[in-house]
Amino acid sequence: MVEKTPILDTLTYVFLVLGILIVGFPIIYALIAASLPIEDVSKVPMPLIPGDYLLANFTTAWTKGNLGTQLINSFIMASGITIGKISVSLIGAFSIVYFDYRLRKIAFISVFCTLMLPVEVRILPTYEMAANLLGPIQSLVNVMHLNWLIDWFANYDIDISLNLSLLDTYPGLILPLVASATCTFLFRQFFLTIPEELCEAAKMDGASAMTFFRKILLPLSKTNIAALVVIEFVYGWNQYLWPLLITTNPKMMTAVIGLQNIIPQADDLPFWNVAMAGSLIVMLPPVLVVLLMQRWFVKGLVDPEK
């Protein structure tokens, strides 16, 4: 600091600790609740000394919420979205920045337009699309009265109905969320800052486009990729509305959705200890990813916007 302000400095630390406690309070409290038996957790106020039921509550939450299957589903969905988004965006941005072709501008604008539109605003039509991937072709058939045409042509009554459903499948959980332009945009911004000389030198040495991509661009993008892995994994793991719509089969449910089943309802016994244990299990993977990769995550979150 610039000058000596002992009182203010002490106050700073006091309030800082207070702030950290307030931010951490829900989790600390959940952790204590998850370690108590039901008799204690339903006392008002609940005792603040942790009990020794932590493992028991975790086990109950695990079996009651069927968390094993659901965590695997969440993991597949989150990694699918992460890998899908990043690889699609990497090659897309490479194409837009390092090549000149007739449809380049149109491709860029059409991707750019989707930049901030979350799946939440187009749920119904996207759901219809996932329910039948061939829907657009079907409506084309209907509009052009192809049924009639075929009837007439083949003299045979056929009803064309095309159906390819993504409901209750992993691609259905993943693909619609891969369609976002944020990563493409960020990689484009990053590629534009890479010195021209690198590409010139690579070309002079006779490297092909894909060699340049693999040997130079990819290693340079490492930090950005690491940051996006964190951001997209958290994003994918925490998705709510889309998995809620697209999964009806309990075997395909994701963990965040499944937690709904272990929240005590009005006429249940107040098993809040189990609900808290379940919540802690489900929040652990993304929290770990953020904490372990904190350095890249903060850089990736803050830098692109600057």
Next chain:
Amino acid sequence: MIKRSIFSNPYLPYLLILPQILVTLTFFYWPAFDGLINSMLVSDPFGNYSRFVWFKNFIALFTDFLYLKSIGITLMFSLATAITSMSLGLLIATLANRALKGKAIIRTMLIWPYAVAPAISGILWLFLLHPSYGVVALAIKKFLGVDWNPVLHGGDAMVMVIMASAWKEISYNFVFFIAGMQAIPKSLIEAAAMDGASPFRRFWNITLPLLSPTLFFLMVMNIIYSFFETFGVIHTMTQGGPGGSTNILVYKVYQDGFIGLNLGSSSAQSVVLMSIIIVVTILQFKYVEKKVQYTG
């Protein structure tokens, strides 16, 4: 923009951009177009019959008291969430920026709520604010003398969803504020201190104005967050209740479309939401980068 030094290949660039175009077309453009068409159709719930009605769905929407109420609720909810989490984020960031030691540990301890799903934040706060078991609810009842019951009172339910949504976003705001503060040149602060400006005065007259781009950017991001990503909070905590008092726009689209099966109205609502976010995005790109800067 494009590089000066580029590759040329007749088919490779198309092949590289193809996956992106394919997912955007199937899961973005076609649904958006479909939604636009559906918003101008009236159909029965079984999809047997539909009729083109131009803008009737929109007119019905904007003359529907419930929809207008939902708009009001959404505005209040998102403003309250954004202001709460931004001011707490700013406060903590200011304190953390003053701290001389332990910056890394402080950051670690503040950053992780970012990774908590909105729905899980909803469950945690549902317990804390539970009218009969919650400890925060008990404190509210005791110290504020309020008859706290979010299951029955709309206002309490609103406060509850705001707390759950704002808590999760504090760390996001904190990360941006502290990065913004660290980017402010030390010399400016020192010069002001030499001129006798107190720490508080330096905050108001130097730090805050220089943070204005960050403030504006975070305002946009927080409003987008509370408009769309808080679906999980609403779904786990109140399901839009009691009596529609926390029924924000995104939740209403879901309720009308998937539970009420009113496809026309739900599509029209989606189109309204899309227009809102398009306007916000354009605003952000126009102003965030250029206009909001400290001059003078």
